[in-house]
Amino acid sequence: MIREKSLVAYKNRPALVVEAGEKITITVSGADALKVRKKDIEPLHPGPCTLFGLDQEQDSGDPRSAWELLEENTVSLKELAELVYGEYTPRSAWLAYLLLKDGLYFTGGPAAVRGRSPEEVQQGEQRRLGRQHDKTERDAFLNRLKSRALRLPEDRRFLQDIEALAYGKTDKSRTLKELGKGETPQDAHRLLLDAGVWGLEINPHPSRFGLSMVSAKTAVPPPPWEERLDLTSLNAFAIDNPWSGDPDDAISLEGGHIWVHVADPASVIMPGSPSDLEARDRGATLYLPEGPSRMLSGEALPLFALGLQETSPALSFKIALAEDFSIKDCETAIVRSWVRVTRLSYTEADEVMDREPDGDLGRLSALAAGVQDRRMRNGAVMIELPETHIFVTDGRVTVEPLTISRSAQVVRECMLLAGEGAARWALARRLPFPYISQEIGDIPDSPPAGMAGSFQIRRCMRPRTLSVKPGLHWGLGLDAYTQVTSPLRRYTDLLAHQQIRAFLRQEALLREDEIVLRLGAGEAAAYTAMQAERASRNHWLAVYLSDKKESQWDAVALESRGPRSAVMIPALGIETLVACKHNLEPNEQLTLALSSVRIPEGEAVFIPVGPKA
Numbered sequence: 001m002i003r004e005k006s007l008v009a010y011k012n013r014p015a016l017v018v019e020a021g022e023k024i025t026i027t028v029s030g031a032d033a034l035k036v037r038k039k040d041i042e043p044l045h046p047g048p049c050t051l052f053g054l055d056q057e058q059d060s061g062d063p064r065s066a067w068e069l070l071e072e073n074t075v076s077l078k079e080l081a082e083l084v085y086g087e088y089t090p091r092s093a094w095l096a097y098l099l100l101k102d103g104l105y106f107t108g109g110p111a112a113v114r115g116r117s118p119e120e121v122q123q124g125e126q127r128r129l130g131r132q133h134d135k136t137e138r139d140a141f142l143n144r145l146k147s148r149a150l151r152l153p154e155d156r157r158f159l160q161d162i163e164a165l166a167y168g169k170t171d172k173s174r175t176l177k178e179l180g181k182g183e184t185p186q187d188a189h190r191l192l193l194d195a196g197v198w199g200l201e202i203n204p205h206p207s208r209f210g211l212s213m214v215s216a217k218t219a220v221p222p223p224p225w226e227e228r229l230d231l232t233s234l235n236a237f238a239i240d241n242p243w244s245g246d247p248d249d250a251i252s253l254e255g256g257h258i259w260v261h262v263a264d265p266a267s268v269i270m271p272g273s274p275s276d277l278e279a280r281d282r283g284a285t286l287y288l289p290e291g292p293s294r295m296l297s298g299e300a301l302p303l304f305a306l307g308l309q310e311t312s313p314a315l316s317f318k319i320a321l322a323e324d325f326s327i328k329d330c331e332t333a334i335v336r337s338w339v340r341v342t343r344l345s346y347t348e349a350d351e352v353m354d355r356e357p358d359g360d361l362g363r364l365s366a367l368a369a370g371v372q373d374r375r376m377r378n379g380a381v382m383i384e385l386p387e388t389h390i391f392v393t394d395g396r397v398t399v400e401p402l403t404i405s406r407s408a409q410v411v412r413e414c415m416l417l418a419g420e421g422a423a424r425w426a427l428a429r430r431l432p433f434p435y436i437s438q439e440i441g442d443i444p445d446s447p448p449a450g451m452a453g454s455f456q457i458r459r460c461m462r463p464r465t466l467s468v469k470p471g472l473h474w475g476l477g478l479d480a481y482t483q484v485t486s487p488l489r490r491y492t493d494l495l496a497h498q499q500i501r502a503f504l505r506q507e508a509l510l511r512e513d514e515i516v517l518r519l520g521a522g523e524a525a526a527y528t529a530m531q532a533e534r535a536s537r538n539h540w541l542a543v544y545l546s547d548k549k550e551s552q553w554d555a556v557a558l559e560s561r562g563p564r565s566a567v568m569i570p571a572l573g574i575e576t577l578v579a580c581k582h583n584l585e586p587n588e589q590l591t592l593a594l595s596s597v598r599i600p601e602g603e604a605v606f607i608p609v610g611p612k613a
Contacts, residue, residue: 005048007090008041009110010034012101014054014094015041027051042110044077044097049090061085061095067105070115077110104128142178150195159197162188166198168208189600200543200599201395203290205535209528211286215294218275222303223267223313231316232340235360236261238307239407242345243391246285246294247306248488250314250341251414253360256321258367260418261314261339263304263488265296266497271510271518276494280518283525285489287533289390289397289540295489305488307341314339315497317418317484325370330428332421334500349407365406368413375416380477381443381461383454388573390540397544401571415485416476422496423480427470431503432512434496434519435482437471438464451568452586455558455575466492466519468512491522538602541572545604546597552609555592557584567592569606578606 002008002024006017010026019025023035029051066083081088081096100106100113104124108114116124141158144150158175165173166188176183181191185208192198206213234254238247252259269275279295286293294301306312316339320331344352353361376382387402419436426433441460447453461475473481487494495518502509510518545551558566558575560583567584568575569592578592592606 002038002041002043003046005050006043007045007047007049007093008043009097010036010041014044014051016049016051017047029054042097044110045088045090045093047090054091054094061092063099063105067115067121070106072115072117074108074112074114077113080106080113142175145175145191145195146179148195150197152197156197159192162191163197166192167204168210186600193599199395200546201392203288203536203539205539205602206286206288206293206532208535209532211282211293211529211532213286213288213290213293215292216275216278216282216297218278218297220265220275220297220300220303221268223264226267226336228313228336228338229316231259231261231314231337232311234259234339236306236339236341237349237361238341238343239346239349239411240343241389241402242347243389245292246301246488247308247341247343248304249411249415249418249485250306250339251364251411252339253364253367254318258319258321258364258414258417260317260319260414260421260485261306261312261337261341262317262418262485262497263306264313264315264336264497265300265304265487266315266494266501267313267336269296269494269498271495271498271514276498279491279494280522281525282529283491283522283527284529286529288536290392290536295491300488306339307343311338311340313337315484315500317421319417319421321367321371325367325374327417327421327424329424332425334422334425334504336501336504344407346405346407349410350405353406361407361410364414365410368410371413371417372409375477378477379440379474381457381475383458383461385451385454385458386568386570386573388571390537390544392540397540399541399544399572401573416478416481418485419481419483420478422484422500423470423482426482426499427480429503431499432468432509432515433482433499434466434468434492434515435470435480436464436466436473437469437481438462438473438475440472440474448586450587451556452558455566455568466523468515468519491526492519495519495522535602539599541574542597542599542602542604545572545594546599549594549596551594553592553594553606555590555606557586557588557590559586560584567606574604576604576606578608580608 002017002020004017004020008015008017010028013028015026015028017024017026018033024038025033025035027033061084063084069083077093077096078088081092084096085092097110105116105121106113107116141155161173162175164170166185168185173183173188176187181187189204234252236250236252238250240247248263250261282295285295302308314337316335316337318333320328322328349361353365356362389400389402391398423435439462441462443460444456447456470480472479482496483493484496487497499510553569553571555567555569558568563579564577565580565584566575567578590608591610593609595605595607597604
């Protein structure tokens with residue numbers, strides 16, 4: 001029977017019974033009175049007693065001798081207290097209860113305490129010695145970490161929780177918590193850098209987004225034999241940046257027709273196949289400064305990339321233009337083909353255009369200019385902001401500004417023609433098909449010229465929409481549009497190819513609901529890849545700038561935001577905010593000095609030092 005003023009245990013804490021009844025009222029040190037059930041407490045001493053003094057230190061008794069006397073017999077908590085402490089008082093009862101909960105020598109409950117077997121006690125003592133040894137080692141490690149005197153690689157085992165947090169594989173770190181530091185990936189990254197565990201070359205961002213830095217593993221077989229139109233007599237040009245390693249589109253001119261040839265991996269990658277599922281999970285090739293992680297396995301490139309072999313299989317789009325440079329109704333054809341492709345860099349293609357203005361590339365340039373004018377008349381917007389190519393070779397970061405070339409504009413217009421033609425082709429045949437649209441943005445009536453104007457227009461752009469329903473793509477000035485020119489590196493393009501090829505082979509088409517599911521999964525994965533690419537670029541830019549403190553950079557004002565202004569640094573291809581003493585005018589030129597770099601955050605801080613000279 002539980003009495004008033006008796007001592008009980010409640011949630012392993014001492015408590016005093018204030019009132020006994022159907023519901024028992026207790027007080028716990030430092031807390032208000034509680035009403036509890038009888039089963040929620042364990043009687044320790046009948047009292048009368050108080051909680052005062054229970055926590056005071058006193059002789060710890062001799063629990064081992066009591067255990068040896070008790071052997072494996074069963075006694076009450078009262079008898080255990082008398083065996084260990086020589087008396088049964090509220091204080092000795094509470095200490096005996098703590099011995100019971102400690103579990104080394106005794107087990108059971110207050111009503112029936114049993115001594116553990118010698119084997120159990122020996123195992124428990126060994127575990128405690130091991131834990132004490134581990135604690136001693138860990139305390140020594142923490143001291144070395146605080147003093148930046150780690151012993152590597154021996155201390156690496158203690159750093160696993162920090163590295164896991166830095167890589168985004170967990171959201172907690174015991175070590176950072178013990179050091180009193182924040183438990184964020186950035187805090188973990190900073191400590192690893194400061195302690196010399198990580199070098200600047202480690203880029204944790206893809207891992208934080210759950211992405212692999214290794215290309216797809218699922219093997220892709222070679223294309224099967226099938227009837228293909230022989231277009232090898234056409235001059236076909238795959239034009240790209242010199243570092244591009246996966247050319248998946250090329251352009252040709254035949255009379256008044258523009259041909260856009262596209263790599264044809266959909267000839268072997270069927271919907272729902274292992275390679276299709278892996279591509280969908282990746283969404284897109286992950287392009288990092290240290291190298292790409294490809295959406296398709298490495299063996300797919302020599303099989304399908306255009307121009308890597310003497311002849312290449314392709315899916316070719318034949319587009320006829322009207323006098324106003326619009327696509328002639330019902331005159332887009334899509335065929336399976338063989339093409340012979342010449343690879344050119346943008347610089348090389350520009351040189352060919354200058355040298356041969358009446359050649360295929362020269363005439364394609366004139367047609368592309370007309371197509372662009374037509375889009376602009378339809379309300380398209382052009383955003384021209386500086387971009388850079390960042391790449392890492394043997395740990396060395398290089399930043400190269402990208403220049404706008406005539407051939408890049410030709411390629412862009414031809415790719416847009418292919419997307420517009422494919423959308424119209426699918427609409428004419430009423431195919432379930434992936435389309436891309438964009439609603440009209442709130443463009444300012446009179447945006448400023450130059451970079452500031454492009455910056456303002458970009459801020460007004462609404463996100464694109466992928467759907468099985470066609471619609472206006474306002475930003476491109478097109479009534480219907482899709483993307484079909486990068487099936488080696490974009491899953492949604494591969495999906496469009498799968499549907500086109502199924503129609504050409506007169507096979508079962510994917511239903512609209514199936515396309516919607518695949519679009520959603522592929523686009524979500526591609527968005528994640530884009531975020532990882534952006535974070536990785538910021539990381540490597542920070543690394544590039546880490547040894548350039550106080551270096552000066554030309555900048556262009558984009559927009560004033562109170563005491564801070566958004567500016568563009570063209571040589572780096574980055575936008576940043578700087579604190580200015582006065583509002584900057586759009587496109588005003590100024591000079592910035594690099595103040596500091598925070599590599600864990602991928603941030604660089606610049607301060608104005610004067611107008612541009």
